[in-house]
Amino acid sequence: MNLGRAAAIAAVALFLVAAMFVASRVQDAIDTDILSLLPDDKQDAVLAAALRSANSNASSRVVFVVEGGAVDQRRAAAEALDDALTATGFFQSSLMDGETLWRWLFFNRTAMLCPADRDRLEADRGREIALDALRQWYAPMGAVSSRLLETDPLLLTQRLTGCIAPGAAGVANNPSIEVISGVIDASVFRLDVQDRLNVIVDDWRKDRADQGLSLHRAGAVFHAAYGAQQARNQIALIGGLTLSIILLIYWLMFRSFAAPVVALGMIGYSLTVGGAVTLFVFGHIHVMALVFGAALIGMVIDYTSYYLVTGLGAKSRTRDERRTYIIRPLSLGMLTSVGSFLVLLIFPVPAFQQIAVLGGAGLVAAWIATIFLTPLVAGQKTRVGPAALWIRKLVGRYLSRRPPGWVGALAIAAIGLVGTAFAIGAIQVSTLDDVRKFQSPSPVLTAEEARVRELIGFTGTGSFYLVRGATPEEVTTREETLLKRLDDDGEGHSVVWAASRVDSSAGRKSADRDLIRTRLIEPHFVLLRPLGADKEKAYGAPVAPTTSPPQIAASLRGETDGIYWSIVPVTAAPQTSFEFPPSSMHVDPAQRYSRLMETYRRLATWGLVGAALSTAFVLLLVYRRLSALNLMLPTVAAVLLTPLIACALGFPFSFFSAMGLFLVAGAGMDYAIFQWEHPGEQGGWTQVGIALAALVTCISVGLLALSSVLPVRALGITVAIGVVLSLALSPLVRSRWGGSAFSGGK
Amino acid sequence: MGNTSRLARKAGALFGLSCAVLVGSQDAAFARACPKPEALRIDALARQFTQEKFLQGRNAPLISTGRFTVADDTVVWHMTEPFDVETVISPEGITQSIDGAPAEAVAPGAAQFGARIATSMASLMRGQWDELNSMFRVVVLPTSWKENWVVTLTPLDDRLADVLGEITVRGCTDVETVLIARGEGDREVIRFGALQGGNAQ
Numbered sequence: 001m002n003l004g005r006a007a008a009i010a011a012v013a014l015f016l017v018a019a020m021f022v023a024s025r026v027q028d029a030i031d032t033d034i035l036s037l038l039p040d041d042k043q044d045a046v047l048a049a050a051l052r053s054a055n056s057n058a059s060s061r062v063v064f065v066v067e068g069g070a071v072d073q074r075r076a077a078a079e080a081l082d083d084a085l086t087a088t089g090f091f092q093s094s095l096m097d098g099e100t101l102w103r104w105l106f107f108n109r110t111a112m113l114c115p116a117d118r119d120r121l122e123a124d125r126g127r128e129i130a131l132d133a134l135r136q137w138y139a140p141m142g143a144v145s146s147r148l149l150e151t152d153p154l155l156l157t158q159r160l161t162g163c164i165a166p167g168a169a170g171v172a173n174n175p176s177i178e179v180i181s182g183v184i185d186a187s188v189f190r191l192d193v194q195d196r197l198n199v200i201v202d203d204w205r206k207d208r209a210d211q212g213l214s215l216h217r218a219g220a221v222f223h224a225a226y227g228a229q230q231a232r233n234q235i236a237l238i239g240g241l242t243l244s245i246i247l248l249i250y251w252l253m254f255r256s257f258a259a260p261v262v263a264l265g266m267i268g269y270s271l272t273v274g275g276a277v278t279l280f281v282f283g284h285i286h287v288m289a290l291v292f293g294a295a296l297i298g299m300v301i302d303y304t305s306y307y308l309v310t311g312l313g314a315k316s317r318t319r320d321e322r323r324t325y326i327i328r329p330l331s332l333g334m335l336t337s338v339g340s341f342l343v344l345l346i347f348p349v350p351a352f353q354q355i356a357v358l359g360g361a362g363l364v365a366a367w368i369a370t371i372f373l374t375p376l377v378a379g380q381k382t383r384v385g386p387a388a389l390w391i392r393k394l395v396g397r398y399l400s401r402r403p404p405g406w407v408g409a410l411a412i413a414a415i416g417l418v419g420t421a422f423a424i425g426a427i428q429v430s431t432l433d434d435v436r437k438f439q440s441p442s443p444v445l446t447a448e449e450a451r452v453r454e455l456i457g458f459t460g461t462g463s464f465y466l467v468r469g470a471t472p473e474e475v476t477t478r479e480e481t482l483l484k485r486l487d488d489d490g491e492g493h494s495v496v497w498a499a500s501r502v503d504s505s506a507g508r509k510s511a512d513r514d515l516i517r518t519r520l521i522e523p524h525f526v527l528l529r530p531l532g533a534d535k536e537k538a539y540g541a542p543v544a545p546t547t548s549p550p551q552i553a554a555s556l557r558g559e560t561d562g563i564y565w566s567i568v569p570v571t572a573a574p575q576t577s578f579e580f581p582p583s584s585m586h587v588d589p590a591q592r593y594s595r596l597m598e599t600y601r602r603l604a605t606w607g608l609v610g611a612a613l614s615t616a617f618v619l620l621l622v623y624r625r626l627s628a629l630n631l632m633l634p635t636v637a638a639v640l641l642t643p644l645i646a647c648a649l650g651f652p653f654s655f656f657s658a659m660g661l662f663l664v665a666g667a668g669m670d671y672a673i674f675q676w677e678h679p680g681e682q683g684g685w686t687q688v689g690i691a692l693a694a695l696v697t698c699i700s701v702g703l704l705a706l707s708s709v710l711p712v713r714a715l716g717i718t719v720a721i722g723v724v725l726s727l728a729l730s731p732l733v734r735s736r737w738g739g740s741a742f743s744g745g746k
Numbered sequence: 747m748g749n750t751s752r753l754a755r756k757a758g759a760l761f762g763l764s765c766a767v768l769v770g771s772q773d774a775a776f777a778r779a780c781p782k783p784e785a786l787r788i789d790a791l792a793r794q795f796t797q798e799k800f801l802q803g804r805n806a807p808l809i810s811t812g813r814f815t816v817a818d819d820t821v822v823w824h825m826t827e828p829f830d831v832e833t834v835i836s837p838e839g840i841t842q843s844i845d846g847a848p849a850e851a852v853a854p855g856a857a858q859f860g861a862r863i864a865t866s867m868a869s870l871m872r873g874q875w876d877e878l879n880s881m882f883r884v885v886v887l888p889t890s891w892k893e894n895w896v897v898t899l900t901p902l903d904d905r906l907a908d909v910l911g912e913i914t915v916r917g918c919t920d921v922e923t924v925l926i927a928r929g930e931g932d933r934e935v936i937r938f939g940a941l942q943g944g945n946a947q
Contacts, residue, residue, distance in 0.1 A: 135829045138810040146802035
């Protein structure tokens, strides 16, 4: 068995293993969380953890409101929905939270106070609380009982419940609706979770289409499902269109059905191996990485083009000759492209790290398939199609030109000038870092959420206060100080939940216990004597800590690297004049992410400089001559000009545009290297291959501009412009500037 | 023979008389029969109420009195003795005023439950059975034609049922008494009567 055949067998084995691995893992491994696209805050690990926690808390909550129809039908429909949700195993009704909360507050009824009651007792107005309780005992149909008379005649637990969960009133008092709320106890970004919920909602609506009932939903899971569906549609649309166009082009180029089959095989091979490596490294794959995978089709298929065009023309070559003809430029192009992809790994964005691995592994797989498998299946000779002749006649002529030396010098001067202008800020392109503009929400879901808000006062919250401390007690104490200050400034109403309100600090509990005992129970319990209440029986026994704090409190607290923290979700930012207590800050996640996006956009731009230096190093290493740097002229020029042109067309520069420029750099270097390696008439068909590769990349990646997601759209537009520029400028590699031109083909 | 025929005539007359009395009394009873509770359509009313709250282990009930009024969409439950607490339930929400002080919004808690029952009474009087059915399992108990009607309301929500218990409403041309039977032997009896001062409608 010769080496080539052994390598081919190994390549096939690699594919089979990868395919089996992907098949076994892909079911639950697709991540659709848009926030995964955003960078972690590496500078502040506590803030990053708090952001994740806040996102998780906010995203896991769901609310369903059933409206309309007859009462019996509405109730039955709501129960059916509740049953179906509970049967999933990942839905936990809020009713359970309420019971846990009540038990917790009862155990702490003599150790915790509402802020208003604390003020009352501090002002020695405990009599008001006792009288209030007495009124409740006499009030018609109040929720009092003989057991409460024994255990809590001052109705302290009810008072705590009233101030801790003030929002419950709206739900309780609306008899024309049924509300089901709870938490999704699984990642709401898992496709199987989303699909399950969608099926439940669709079935529910189908079964009750004739009952006049309507269902309104609120929750991040539905937006995630919408986004995922959009992404899937886009993958299908973009992937389908790309495949169709590419197959047509190949047939027109080579008049062969074998060529498209080879191309399809190449796509399948690369994506399967790339996907397997990504799943192996990360355990899951982001749906946006899959969209980028659709773009990868355009890059890996280039490799097929480079091989197939070696069979064009009068000269007949054996498989080995054809392989030898492309192995050097293909390898070098692959290495520079993979290098560009790998630069993405330095960015702390999981989805982009996945793209780096998917892209890198996919290109290596494409290289393996091109070198070891394509020669075996593509046949000895390729037929010349009408498109190949047309491209050779029109585009090939342009690409084979050798620009005079002054053009190269001018290009270098222009690149230096534009680059310097960018660096010193003399040229500024419009930028977009606001994450809120990245994806348009579903109008249907937006309307449903608005209706839910209208009916039950549900308020989605994004921003929060972050409080830190060396110990849990210190954090809770600081949070209490913050809440007090907010109350004093009239901003307490913006607080949605606070862990310290449910589970206050030990110091606060001790102080409250003293207040309750000395300012309420001791002096005013006597008012309840007519009821026959027994003070000692009710409040004399110590409170046994028989239950732990409710989940709502635990979910707002955390610890990162030995620092304890808590988050306080709010509906509004504080006044600018608000004085924060120590170690407290207001966090607006959208604003925070936007600022991070700005930082990473700048870093990515500098990363491009790093990628250019890395490419220069590889070129000098391989060619060992300064003039090899000519290879970079077209790509560098394209990378500099692309943002300017995109902005002129109305597409601002973003972090994702910078990511797209990495792809431009990879593909552009391929064109330049093939131009350098196969110059002049000798490379006539190679230039057809370059043009074909550029055309295919431009179509496949350019179609990403159809996406509704800005990151994907920005990538598509950037790569489309950049690839066209790289191709158009590729003859610059043959400029005589910089000494003797090129040896080519060695 | 003569005596026998006289006795027979007397007996016949008595039978006829008794039948006439019986038929007459039946007619009178039919004229006073209560309408079915579903037929109640009282849009506005004002009643005096007396509540007795019996708590297990406590001999004497807690007694309170006051006024209950329903007008348009608003129900006012005004306890005047032993405390002055006016609870107003309207589509805008629930407010409470103590000793004539400005009304304040009510936080969830005890007053919410009372408000729920009060609105249910108002719904029953207005014939708004859809609203009743949205919160309670409503059963109209079979009663003889000459008795007041009896309706039982059991909260559909199990947790609410634990707190409120079962409510039995008895009445004729409107609600007359409400009995709330809670767990652990607690119960409340509310009697509605004509408003002193003659404002009852």
